[in-house]
Amino acid sequence: MKNVPSRSPYICVLPRLSESGGGPASFFARFQAGLQRRGIPVTHEPRDPAVTAILIIGGTTQLWDVWRARQRGVRVVQRLNGMNWMHRKRRTPWGAYLRAERSNWLLSWIRRNLADHIIYQSEFARGWWQTVYGKVRARGSVVYNGVDLREFSPIGGNTRPSSHYRLLLVEGRIGAGNVEGLSNAVALAQEMDRLTPRGVRLQVVGEVDALTREQFERQSGGILDWAGQAARGQIPAMDRSAHLLFSADLNAACPNAVVEALACGLPVAAFATGALPELIEGDCGRVTPYGSNYWNLEKPDVPTLARAAMEILADQPRFRAEARRRAEGLFDVEHMLDAYLRVLAPER
Template identity: 30%
Template sequence: MIDAVRIGRYARAAARWTRLLLARGRADGVRVFYGHDRVPAPGEPVAGGTAKFQRLAARFPNSPTNFTLLYLGSTWLPRDARPLLALARRRRVPVVVNQSGVAYPGWAGHETEAINRRFRAALLAADHVLYQSEFCKRSADEFLGPPRGTWEVLYNAVDVAHFTPRPAPAANKPVLLLGGDQTQAYRLELALQTLARLPEATLVVTGRLVSDPQPLLDELGVADRVEFVGRYAQAEAPALYRRAHLLLHTKVLDPCPSLVIEAMACGLPVVYANSGGTVELVGDDAGVGVPHPETWERDVPPKPDAVADAVERVLADRERYARADRERYARAARERAVERFALEPWLDRHAAVFADLLTGARPRARSSRTR
């Protein structure tokens, strides 16, 4: 039996396609459709790639029917992406694709090609591709092939006036933050194993969990030093970051995690697996990377001892600079986020790309800066 949720989804899709097919004439100006009937409003919880759409829609509202530009994200492709792309081609509507990660054997296993087939269709249909990092470009070239249209690297961005450092020092005992959704079991497991090697520290864990953590909490004896806070909205995020002394980012081969930029903007150094796009975000001074190979065949997280050593290195920096305004790593994290990943230049770049495409011009080349 088809459940009520699926019936509702089909009904909304049918209504949308009725509106799309009945639309006559061509609208003027920048009217962007993100492939979904609605984009989460400011204040609503978002996960992963939907955060960037929430930020974009604040300047370029979602126009599901009479749109002049189709903007799709690889992490938030609609179920009807193929017919939407065909409609855009028939109506000569420019297509922009924001390309994040890809499926690879170590993560997706035997479903790798099935997942990548959808990504590839969007990439090849795009007039312009925005890769979220150099790593995203490299991985897309490996698994999807080169784009047919123009492209550039445009890193994710955050509102650095919203994500700001705490005005006063946090608690004396070190607080580690494991942010985002824990959609791979190893992410939480590694964080807990690291915590077990840091007897003075506590851990705050956010987001959804894919498995029950209680057995491992009991085995490691750290249950009284871990707090699970669940999902959160962007409005609540700065307060979460300000509770911590550093962000523990255990995901390997992460394409371009916005939560890392948010944490840096709040003055949090980052301890992370030294692979994927995170390397490009953190750079040389805003945290410590734990050696990790860039391999597609298996997702093997770093060893807990190595992660704990990296945490202690950052905490030692904190102790050394305790009397200064801000410790070196924290100051560098904030400065890097403000200089390279502020929201307004990111939105302005989108406006320039949209204007070029809507006037029939090729988007002007733009170089990226990371280090």
């Protein structure tokens, strides 16, 4: 990359994402809002000659434009979470299989050939990419996702039910091809329900197709509450109204649902896969061994996690205080922005 004179940062973000979705869209909305608070302009046009750095959230098809920008001295930074892998472990339509493989190839190609710096969402994500696709010349760093600790806070409306314990599951979309997380959540809720006379209900937040809902209604024993898809602004109140969050993703890089829950003082229970052992430490929650080969989508050890979850329910004040403390120390959106700007605009 050519050396260019120092100038005020002007960040191009690719691809352009809707601010209303989850996952990468949630990150983009928070990132853009943070830059606006700091007076740093954002564009989605890499050909703009004023651009000083490009942040690629995962991948982009505008490879030629990014390459040309890099030739004129623009710094290229890629943000990476995990990669597609479940399509190789279950029956997947050929079209979906090829799209997943194409996405992995594109992310890997940008990582190896275009990026000046890689920001991984966790140490787990960095190790995964290096194991599968090898090390690259680009420097790398780990920056966890962050949230506005004033918006996601234990302080606010919604009280927890006193007639039962509420176990919360927050997902963007759950369909016929992605039911492992919901299946594990139902099994956990059923096991917990057997361990306490107060009873446990599982509240599912996210889009669930009718066929999947009907299937799990039949096998859940009547302990499911369907909350539907929630807007981002509704999540803090939902987190505050629960006793415990179950993080269902297997091998997640840095799930937003976990970060948001901890910020709201909601403890998290999960199996020890992906980045979750990094994120959930001390008494902000509990992670327990999966108990089998999760890379092959085998059945987990639910009873061990259920007993750990009951420990959280038995001492809510301690675990809720530690959850908030963990978020304050690790998941402040302002600290996240500082870390990104140190990479995107190192001359500032």
